[in-house]
Amino acid sequence: MRIVISVLITLDGVVQAPGGPLEESGDWARPYIDTEVVGGAVDAALRKADALLLGRRTWQQMARRWPARAGEPLADRFNAVRKYVVSGTLTDADLTWGPSTLVPGSGALPRIRDLCASEGGDLLVIGSPTLSRALLTEGLVEELILLRAPLLLGGGTTLFPADGVRRPMELVSTVTARTGTQVCVYRTAGPDTIPPPAR
16 A cells, blocks of 8 residues: 555644644645645545545544535545544544554554555545654655645645755646645656756
């Protein structure tokens, strides 16, 4: 399975505004989401996924939202797909939005590497900035789907590692929604894809 991250992000790399999770302080996000392009990108990524890989907060937010919308096609896909939840505080008994499997935080990376080595479709990460940063740091991410809103927030939780490591990416496709949000798909690329310096 390959890890794909899909996330709504600002131009300055913020995925969560100051003050709380996206759904609690997400007024910045709503004007930039449309059902056709942005919603379509999420739906397409979900259709290719064999499972979701989520951090605790994102799983809890989604577990509050999607079961209540059962009967809607996108909600039904979210409710039905297998979910792996990385957490150091949740227990199996807490995972009432099924099918969900706990990945204890203390041994998460080896378990995720095992999932990557298994056969199947995509292992889709939605939101989950702390988990996403760890996966990027470990070089486990093969594709980024950045739903890039034309907005600078100037603060908040960011997606990318700040460790000074270069990680070449290749832009595979981009499409712009009527809201101005760009759906940009990037894949990991080798060092030979880095353009030579200008002369």
